[in-house]
Amino acid sequence: MTVTIINIILLCLLVVTAIAVNQQRNLFAATMLAGIYSLISASLFVCLDAVDVAFTEASVGAGIATILFLGTLALTGFEEKTEVKVSIPGLIIVLITGGLLIYGLQDIPAFGDANTPVQTYLAGKYIEDSATEIGVPNLVTSVLASYRGYDTFGETTVIFTAGIGVLMLLGRGRKHKKGLLEEGDY
Amino acid sequence: MEHYLVLRVVARLLIPLIMLFALYVQFHGDYGPGGGFQAGVIFAAGFILYGIIYGVDSLREVVHPGFVRSLAAFGVLLYAGVGIAGMLMGGEFLNYNVLATDPVAGQHLGILIIEAGVGITVASTMVILFYAFARP
Numbered sequence: 574m575t576v577t578i579i580n581i582i583l584l585c586l587l588v589v590t591a592i593a594v595n596q597q598r599n600l601f602a603a604t605m606l607a608g609i610y611s612l613i614s615a616s617l618f619v620c621l622d623a624v625d626v627a628f629t630e631a632s633v634g635a636g637i638a639t640i641l642f643l644g645t646l647a648l649t650g651f652e653e654k655t656e657v658k659v660s661i662p663g664l665i666i667v668l669i670t671g672g673l674l675i676y677g678l679q680d681i682p683a684f685g686d687a688n689t690p691v692q693t694y695l696a697g698k699y700i701e702d703s704a705t706e707i708g709v710p711n712l713v714t715s716v717l718a719s720y721r722g723y724d725t726f727g728e729t730t731v732i733f734t735a736g737i738g739v740l741m742l743l744g745r746g747r748k749h750k751k752g753l754l755e756e757g758d759y
Numbered sequence: 760m761e762h763y764l765v766l767r768v769v770a771r772l773l774i775p776l777i778m779l780f781a782l783y784v785q786f787h788g789d790y791g792p793g794g795g796f797q798a799g800v801i802f803a804a805g806f807i808l809y810g811i812i813y814g815v816d817s818l819r820e821v822v823h824p825g826f827v828r829s830l831a832a833f834g835v836l837l838y839a840g841v842g843i844a845g846m847l848m849g850g851e852f853l854n855y856n857v858l859a860t861d862p863v864a865g866q867h868l869g870i871l872i873i874e875a876g877v878g879i880t881v882a883s884t885m886v887i888l889f890y891a892f893a894r895p
Contacts, residue, residue, distance in 0.1 A: 625797075627792075628784075628797045629796060629797055629800075632801055632804070636804055637804065637807075637885055637888075640807055640811075640889065641889070644889065644892030645892055648892070707863070709867070710789065711790055711791060714788050714794055718794070718869075719866055722842075722855075722873065725838075725873070725877065726838055726839070726853065729834065729835055732884050733834070733884060736831055736887045739887065739891045739892075740887060743892065744887070744891040
């Protein structure tokens with residue numbers, strides 16, 4: 574019961590923060606609100622007993638992403654330039670997409686349903702065998718690092734590739750006002 | 760940022776604690792929440808805090824950009840190296856059972872090393888991103 578009340582409060586806070594981000598014309602404030610949004614999501618994940626995900630959300634979403642946004646704002650400017658106009662076709666598309674998503678939600682199994690393919694296919698095997706096969710108390714680590722080692726390897730490569738991509742786009746030396754390209758000025 | 764005395768003092772106190780916490784998250788990931796990914800991000804946050812307070816140029820003197828780029832590649836290679844080591848020792852790619860005489864000990868060793876690889880890559884990539892975005 575307490576968890577339900579906390580969940581409702583957190584979800585309400587999420588909606589309020591999302592609206593505030595959308596309404597905010599000052600990009601610095603919007604960035605900070607986006608960080609708060611991530612922090613509330615992290616609290617929600619804690620309530621769902623997904624502490625590892627909450628940890629990631631708090632450190633990446635609220636921490637690093639905010640820093641990168643601020644770095645970008647320092648390069649571009651802190652005020653939104655153009656006034657936002659309400660576009661009728663856009664509104665219709667958003668309403669239709671939202672309606673379809675809510676319609677699609679009806680086919681999603683109930684929260685915590687034990688008879689979904691996600692729970693019945695491999696999860697049971699992992700839960701039963703992890704203690705003897707891997708011997709690591711944290712089941713999340715044993716799934717991520719061992720059973721799903723290929724996926725984690727892929728994720729690590731994705732992060733590495735993303736870093737290389739940003740380096741190639743932004744890090745090769747910046748053009749200064751004189752028009753000179755300074756080598757090594759990344 | 761030369762005048763923000765409070766920020767400079769607080770950062771100097773916080774950065775070692777942040778890095779210690781990152782190491783705790785890294786090596787305690789087998790027992791509690793956490794792991795290489797979160798630890799890498801927290802470790803990078805320590806460096807980025809230093810960069811914000813003391814300036815990006817002083818951070819570049821602490822960790823050279825070329826060094827961080829090599830580290831990012833090293834983490835991925837470490838991960839792949841564990842996989843290939845498993846193949847050389849008679850198992851499949853990323854099969855940790857063969858890494859030690861006892862399968863469970865092999866799993867522990869494999870997970871420890873690949874988590875270290877993930878942590879190194881994530882931490883250095885975050886610093887690379889910060890270098891790319893930070894205003895000189």
